[in-house]
Amino acid sequence: MAxxxxxxxxxxELDDQIVGCMRCGMCQSVCPVFAETxxxxxxxxxxxxxxxxxxxxxxxxxxxxxxxLDKCLLCGSCAAACPSGVKALDIFIKARAxxxxxxxxxxxxxxxxxxxxxxxxxxxxxxxxxSKFQGFFTTPVNDIIGSSCSKLLSPLLGDRHLLSLAxxxxxxxxxxxxxxxxxxxxxxxxYGCVVDKMFTSVGEAVLKVLRHHGVGIYMPVDQVCCGxxxxxxGDLKSYEDLVRMNLKVFGKGDFDYILTPCGTCTSAFHHIxxxxxxxxxxxxxxxxxxxxxxxxxINAFIADKLGVSKAEPAAGAKTVTIHDPCHLKKSLGVxxxxxxxxGANPNLxxxxxxxxxxxxxxxxxxxxxxxxxxxxxxxxxxDSIVATGADVVAAGCPACMMQIADMMSQAGDRIAVKHxxxxxxxxxx
Amino acid sequence: MVSxxxxxxxxxxxxxxxxxxAEADKHSYSYDAAVLDPVLxxxxxxxxxxxxxxxxxxxxxxxxxxxxxxxxxxxxxxGTIPSKGGIVLxxxxxxKILEVNEEDMYAVVQxxxxxxxxxxxxxxxxxxxxxxxxxxxxxxxxxxxxxxAGGLRGLKYGVTKDYVMGVNFFDVExxxxxxxxxxxxxxxxxxxxxxxxxxxxxLAVMSEFILKLVPPPQAAKSMMAIFPDIMTASRTVSAxxxxxxxxxxxxxxxxxxxxxVEGFAKVGLPTDAGSLLLIEVDGHPAQxxxxxxxxxxxxxxxxxxxxxxxxxxxxxxKVWEARRAALSSLARLRPTTVLEDATVPRSKIPxxxxxxxxxxxxxxxxxxxxxxxGDGNLHPTxxxxxxxxxEFHRVEKGVDAIFEAxxxxxxxxxxxxxxxxxxxxWMEKETNRASVLFSKRIKAAVxxxxxxxxxxxxxx
Numbered sequence: 001m002a003x004x005x006x007x008x009x010x011x012x013e014l015d016d017q018i019v020g021c022m023r024c025g026m027c028q029s030v031c032p033v034f035a036e037t038x039x040x041x042x043x044x045x046x047x048x049x050x051x052x053x054x055x056x057x058x059x060x061x062x063x064x065x066x067x068x069l070d071k072c073l074l075c076g077s078c079a080a081a082c083p084s085g086v087k088a089l090d091i092f093i094k095a096r097a098x099x100x101x102x103x104x105x106x107x108x109x110x111x112x113x114x115x116x117x118x119x120x121x122x123x124x125x126x127x128x129x130x131s132k133f134q135g136f137f138t139t140p141v142n143d144i145i146g147s148s149c150s151k152l153l154s155p156l157l158g159d160r161h162l163l164s165l166a167x168x169x170x171x172x173x174x175x176x177x178x179x180x181x182x183x184x185x186x187x188x189x190x191y192g193c194v195v196d197k198m199f200t201s202v203g204e205a206v207l208k209v210l211r212h213h214g215v216g217i218y219m220p221v222d223q224v225c226c227g228x229x230x231x232x233x234g235d236l237k238s239y240e241d242l243v244r245m246n247l248k249v250f251g252k253g254d255f256d257y258i259l260t261p262c263g264t265c266t267s268a269f270h271h272i273x274x275x276x277x278x279x280x281x282x283x284x285x286x287x288x289x290x291x292x293x294x295x296x297x298i299n300a301f302i303a304d305k306l307g308v309s310k311a312e313p314a315a316g317a318k319t320v321t322i323h324d325p326c327h328l329k330k331s332l333g334v335x336x337x338x339x340x341x342x343g344a345n346p347n348l349x350x351x352x353x354x355x356x357x358x359x360x361x362x363x364x365x366x367x368x369x370x371x372x373x374x375x376x377x378x379x380x381x382x383d384s385i386v387a388t389g390a391d392v393v394a395a396g397c398p399a400c401m402m403q404i405a406d407m408m409s410q411a412g413d414r415i416a417v418k419h420x421x422x423x424x425x426x427x428x429x
Numbered sequence: 430m431v432s433x434x435x436x437x438x439x440x441x442x443x444x445x446x447x448x449x450x451a452e453a454d455k456h457s458y459s460y461d462a463a464v465l466d467p468v469l470x471x472x473x474x475x476x477x478x479x480x481x482x483x484x485x486x487x488x489x490x491x492x493x494x495x496x497x498x499x500x501x502x503x504x505x506x507x508g509t510i511p512s513k514g515g516i517v518l519x520x521x522x523x524x525k526i527l528e529v530n531e532e533d534m535y536a537v538v539q540x541x542x543x544x545x546x547x548x549x550x551x552x553x554x555x556x557x558x559x560x561x562x563x564x565x566x567x568x569x570x571x572x573x574x575x576x577x578a579g580g581l582r583g584l585k586y587g588v589t590k591d592y593v594m595g596v597n598f599f600d601v602e603x604x605x606x607x608x609x610x611x612x613x614x615x616x617x618x619x620x621x622x623x624x625x626x627x628x629x630x631x632l633a634v635m636s637e638f639i640l641k642l643v644p645p646p647q648a649a650k651s652m653m654a655i656f657p658d659i660m661t662a663s664r665t666v667s668a669x670x671x672x673x674x675x676x677x678x679x680x681x682x683x684x685x686x687x688x689x690v691e692g693f694a695k696v697g698l699p700t701d702a703g704s705l706l707l708i709e710v711d712g713h714p715a716q717x718x719x720x721x722x723x724x725x726x727x728x729x730x731x732x733x734x735x736x737x738x739x740x741x742x743x744x745x746x747k748v749w750e751a752r753r754a755a756l757s758s759l760a761r762l763r764p765t766t767v768l769e770d771a772t773v774p775r776s777k778i779p780x781x782x783x784x785x786x787x788x789x790x791x792x793x794x795x796x797x798x799x800x801x802x803g804d805g806n807l808h809p810t811x812x813x814x815x816x817x818x819x820e821f822h823r824v825e826k827g828v829d830a831i832f833e834a835x836x837x838x839x840x841x842x843x844x845x846x847x848x849x850x851x852x853x854x855w856m857e858k859e860t861n862r863a864s865v866l867f868s869k870r871i872k873a874a875v876x877x878x879x880x881x882x883x884x885x886x887x888x889x
Binding site: 016019020022023024025026028029038039040041045046047049050053060061064065067068083084085 | 449451452453454456457458459460461462467475501502503519521522543545564566567756757760761764765766814815816
């Protein structure tokens with residue numbers, strides 16, 4: 001049980017935030033989950049009404065509220081479209097922490113967050129083991145996408161088409177610590193869990209880009225998860241443990257920017273850590289604020305800080321369509337930069353899909369808990385991608401890449417799924 | 430409470446997954462966009478086939494269970510609050526566009542279709558459905574018809590009632606009834622479709638509509654005119670109409686709203702301006718050019734200090750950006766936003782604005798006013814914090830005073846938001862006792878057990 005005073009403080013904050021909801025219902029027009037279910041409890045307004053019930057009448061049926069609160073992608077579409085500026089995403093994150101503190105963390109999540117992710121050595125070793133033996137349990141299905149499916153019946157994996165764990169994680173490069181080159185800039189590289197263990201090609205592309213542009217790199221291998229998965233499950237303790245570990249690693253701040261190739265991780269530094277900082281000391285909060293100022297998405301860094309020239313597509317260029325990840329566009333406002341970065345690749349011609357910023361339906365653990373709804377949302381994204389006739393789809397978020405790969409692989413599509421930085425790196429010598 | 434056996438009967442009609450009675454679910458169907466206390470239903474059902482609707486209505490009537498139909502729950506007068514508990518019937522799965530007829534210019538559509546999606550589907554076939562309530566991105570056509578929703582284009586194109594050619598519905602005994610026609614002219618029998626419009630679900634459960642479509646305007650021109658005070662702007666509104674120009678949109682914003690919009694959206698409005706008008710004329714390109722010039726001249730002649738005529742689509746969008754930001758900008762200033770729609774004859778707008786100023790001072794309220802000046806439909810918006818009981822008591826008094834003022838100026842309780850729960854006690858004051866009794870007799874005749882959305886419009 002988390003500190004009671006801390007929870008009461010969060011509860012009061014919640015009350016102040018939810019009172020701003022006009023109940024106009026405009027969130028219905030943008031909520032991907034509501035579009036599938038049509039149920040009011042699945043949209044921000046319905047959830048806020050439940051939380052009002054929670055904070056005003058105290059907890060009568062917290063389990064039911066939790067169940068409905070969990071049915072949210074945390075995509076932030078509702079907050080972005082809210083006429084009265086209700087910060088629904090902030091509200092839901094706090095509410096999940098309060099309810100989990102009250103009800104306790106489920107044994108499975110406790111094992112994952114407190115037994116594994118907050119113990120980096122064990123976490124890394126387990127996944128290294130998984131990488132070695134994954135071939136025994138999976139069968140390749142799509143060479144363009146690089147997906148496989150499980151040979152065994154597994155309730156956790158279901159029918160998913162998965163991407164493989166990398167043979168060697170990005171951290172296998174060891175800590176990198178180089179001085180600024182021609183650019184005069186030095187950046188910290190926070191690669192995030194999925195890039196470290198699955199999309200190492202994305203991490204390698206980031207390193208290639210930084211080196212090409214003469215940017216000094218600080219990539220410590222003792223960095224850990226940004227804490228968002230723990231927080232999304234309401235596990236404040238694991239979240240705070242992880243943030244503290246990262247503060248130790250990046251606390252000196254001897255770099256100009258801290259970059260990530262993941263919209264969610266950047267959003268964590270920039271927005272979520274400062275939002276959920278009341279459990280930290282004053283000096284820790286100052287470090288959080290410093291990192292928030294320096295946090296930047298890799299696409300924004302390339303486009304806004306390094307600067308790239310637009311290249312005209314060459315004859316026979318492949319077509320690329322762009323998915324705008326929720327945390328990248330709606331939380332950080334990064335979308336034009338992705339197009340600028342891709343525009344530098346002469347072998348790519350951009351073609352916009354309908355609803356490029358509509359959520360792909362992944363939502364981290366939402367995909368595990370509500371795979372059926374997640375799949376319905378994901379299939380619409382897949383249809384939008386296919387309708388463009390593109391050869392490649394680019395997405396600046398590894399979680400979106402996993403979801404889109406699953407959807408397209410299951411449909412038998414032969415469209416590659418790439419991170420924009422990979423496609424940009426291809427243009428560099 | 431609904432008994433287990435009765436619940437099972439609903440499950441038998443729509444399946445267990447479409448029946449909700451958990452406290453947590455009921456909470457999310459206890460309100461709409463009106464600032465009123467929530468009331469929990471006993472059960473929520475979500476039919477996806479029309480025949481299920483008739484069976485649900487019959488079951489409710491047989492058991493004397495109150496029945497409230499809910500589309501998007503976006504209405505602003507409490508029409509979808511299940512004030513007597515009972516059953517909430519969700520209409521949002523009944524959302525098919527059944528026909529868009531280009532030759533005869535009508536559409537047949539189910540009650541749960543979303544307004545903006547319907548308008549877009551119609552536009553894709555080169556036709557135009559003009560009603561555009563502010564909630565059109567989520568509101569359902571069923572809700573629009575039930576509340577007789579309006580919108581920004583009301584001045585030239587009218588409101589929902591002007592587009593309803595036919596309504597099919599289930600009576601309280603669950604019988605499927607058809608009314609109206611696909612023909613332009615239809616004078617067969619009682620005008621049942623128009624009786625259904627604005628009835629807020631108190632007479633029947635509406636299922637499908639035949640809606641009139643019109644050709645889209647070929648061209649449009651927008652402008653923003655800044656005025657030193659409310660009086661000059663109000664005079665200009667009357668002068669434009671007197672010159673026989675009927676813009677499709679003629680919107681108004683007071684000084685407080687201008688300040689709020691500029692503070693939030695930063696669209697380049699002069700915060701020292703007393704008020705502004707946002708005007709759009711549409712139609713044939715030649716007519717649009719002539720009318721735009723005429724409007725510009727009238728604005729200048731009536732004390733307009735600056736006028737910005739949009740040269741292209743980008744500039745036109747900028748004009749409407751200011752209007753779109755009005756409610757958002759006001760809503761962000763205080764926790765609670767009470768949006769009213771007291772409406773007066775156009776010529777009485779100055780008097781109404783003076784009354785609003787007096788009410789704000791008397792009850793110490795913050796009121797920003799914007800709205801559809803062309804049709805006299807103002808939206809005085811009271812900003813407050815509902816948790817402050819003393820302040821909210823003053824708000825309630827202020828709202829009463831607003832209705833009183835509107836009626837005193839030959840106005841109406843509602844230009845486009847309906848009556849619902851919020852204004853039912855004022856009905857006699859706007860009409861008269863005999864008229865309310867007449868309406869009650871109609872209600873009693875078609876719904877003798879008072880099952881259909883009880884307590885709405887006509888009160889108890």
